[in-house]
Structure formats: structure tokens, C-alpha cells
Amino acid sequence: MKLNIALLAGDGIGPEVIEQAVKVSDAIAQKFGHEITWKPALTGAAAIDAVGEPYPDSTHEVCKNADAVLFGAIGHPKYDNDPSAPVRPEQGLLKMRKALGLFANVRPTFTFPSLLDKSPLKRERIEGTDLVFLRELTGGIYFGEKGRKDNGDTAFDNCVYTRAEVQRLAKKGFELAMTRSKKLCCVDKANVLETSRLWRETVQAMEKDYPEVEVSYEFVDAVAMRLVQWPNSYDVLITENLFGDILTDEASVISGSMGLMPSASMGAEVSLFEPIHGSYPQATGLNIANPMATVLSAAMMFENFGLTEEGKTMRDAVNKALEAGVVTEDLADGGKAYGTKEVGDWLAANI
Numbered sequence: 001m002k003l004n005i006a007l008l009a010g011d012g013i014g015p016e017v018i019e020q021a022v023k024v025s026d027a028i029a030q031k032f033g034h035e036i037t038w039k040p041a042l043t044g045a046a047a048i049d050a051v052g053e054p055y056p057d058s059t060h061e062v063c064k065n066a067d068a069v070l071f072g073a074i075g076h077p078k079y080d081n082d083p084s085a086p087v088r089p090e091q092g093l094l095k096m097r098k099a100l101g102l103f104a105n106v107r108p109t110f111t112f113p114s115l116l117d118k119s120p121l122k123r124e125r126i127e128g129t130d131l132v133f134l135r136e137l138t139g140g141i142y143f144g145e146k147g148r149k150d151n152g153d154t155a156f157d158n159c160v161y162t163r164a165e166v167q168r169l170a171k172k173g174f175e176l177a178m179t180r181s182k183k184l185c186c187v188d189k190a191n192v193l194e195t196s197r198l199w200r201e202t203v204q205a206m207e208k209d210y211p212e213v214e215v216s217y218e219f220v221d222a223v224a225m226r227l228v229q230w231p232n233s234y235d236v237l238i239t240e241n242l243f244g245d246i247l248t249d250e251a252s253v254i255s256g257s258m259g260l261m262p263s264a265s266m267g268a269e270v271s272l273f274e275p276i277h278g279s280y281p282q283a284t285g286l287n288i289a290n291p292m293a294t295v296l297s298a299a300m301m302f303e304n305f306g307l308t309e310e311g312k313t314m315r316d317a318v319n320k321a322l323e324a325g326v327v328t329e330d331l332a333d334g335g336k337a338y339g340t341k342e343v344g345d346w347l348a349a350n351i
């Protein structure tokens, strides 16, 4: 297969982890006879520094014309404590999600047998956890009207959803549930919010099209609690943008390292793959960041092209590295810590 992949390395450790994912993907391409053309483009603080905006048109062109986007991380501390900065890296992320129509954010949480004791939760609680959040990514409070009134003393952020937006996300949820254990949980706050009542009513109306899927409806506060009590009781969860933002960070610690969890953002046309961690600015250039989440994001990318064997080969290499202790310092536990690059080299050599 010939693949054109837009490469948005971004800020902080982004370029370092992306470099490893490219290395491992190239090894896959070589083994399975694919041809990958990487198309680098600017994003985040790096793009603000170079051209004054975090998601320039030139980058959008590259993404739009690619078969998929592989994304590193964005964010820079110089913007974090400056609420008045005229442009911020995160705006680029939101603009990109909207412009590429990336409405479904897929965030899996699973455990690695060799890391069960690294989790802050007890082994018996997390064993067997394998759940997926489908977070709506281009609507809700993130994109509603926002502003100030009363001379700046009152602020508002509107949360808006249309039935069509809920339907297309829920459809992905039902379809995903059909390929897994046929359990779907709709997470909302329908006891309080009108948008949540629209979500619930829309999902309920779709149940008849998927008679095999067992659907449950739970309030977001209860899910936040059950997620740390019995994470292995969940399978596919669908939810709106802000709830999904919060719950997926919570879920990410279950596996034991944020440096391990991949994600995908699916649109009608192009899809984007990225690690769930941020730009980890303190580690920039130190060769200590864990590249595995980015490598696993590339595995999701292959799988999304229908290249399941390729994806599995990458996942197997990561599992093998974890078992062999070829890990960066976040997982080294006082033992030998390998560098970002060395982990990438090891993974590529084990494809």
C-alpha cells in the first residue's frame, strides 16, 4: 500500500517521540512491502514561532491531502501562565479538529500484563481492563458561543449539540461495540443538562438498529467514581466533549503510565493519530520521554487502514520491550532506563 502521512511533530517532546514512531513505522513498511511518504508540517508553539499561528493554512493543506495525520504533542510553558497571549498553541489544536472534521476521538485504556503493579490502582481492580472512550470532539462547550459581559465581570461558555452530531458519534459507538463485547455506556448528566437529555433521547432511539448491543446510561459523576472502582466493568463509552476530556485523563492512569496510551481522532475523510500525553516541556531534548504511546498510535493508524497484521506486529514489539525491561525512566522503577531513541531503535529492530 502507498501511504501519504502528514507528520505534525509539534512542541516539547513531540519531535522526539514522533521520530521513533516514524522509525518503527518504516520498519513495518519495509517488512510488509508498503511505501510511506512522510509530509512534515508545522503546528503548535513551533508554528507560532515560525509563522505566527498554531495551525497555518499550509499545514491544513498537507493534512487534508494526506491519508492520515500522525501528531506528536503541542503546548509550551511560555503560554501557560499568560491568559492574555493573543495566540495559543491549543487554539491550533481546536482549529485543526474543526477544520478536518475530527468528530470522534477514540481513547482506549488497557492494561499491560507486565505493568499491572505500576498502576496506582490495585491489581485486582484493573486486571482485564480494556475499555474505549469515544469522545465527541468538535462540538459542545468547546465550540459554543463564549464571551464576557457586564464589563467583563460575567463570563459564559455555551454548550450546544445537534441531534445529527450526537447520531454520528453514537453510530461509531454502536459499531465499535458490535466488534467488541456489545456493551455500550452513554455517559451524560441528563438529570441536569438539556444537551444531555438530547444525547440520551438520540441514543435511545438508535437502540433498535443495534438489537444485540446492551446499552446503559450513566451520569458522568457516577462514571468518574466507577472508573476507578471497577474499570474492567466498562467496554465502550460514548460521551460529549468536556466529559470525555476529563474522564479520559482519569482513565489514562489506570494502565500505569500516561506514556503508553494512544488515541485516534476520526473524521469523515482524514483521521489523526496521537499519543494522549502532552508536550512534557521539562523533558524536551533530554531523550527521556516514552515513545511507546506514539508508536501505538501509529499501530492504530495501520489498523485503521485495515492493516491489522502490521498493527499487531507493532503492539507485539511494544509488549516484548516492556517484558524485556527496555523502557524509559517513567517505567524503569529504579532499574536501567533506556533513552527515547534507544527504545525506538529496539522496537524497530524487533519488527
Ligand code: IPM
Residues within 6 Å of the ligand: 090, 093, 245
Ligand atoms: C486533549 C487536551 C485538549 C483538550 C487541550 C490541549 C485543548 O486536553 O486533547 O484532551 O482539552 O481537548
Ligand code: MN
Residues within 6 Å of the ligand: 245, 246, 249
Ligand atoms: Mn485533555
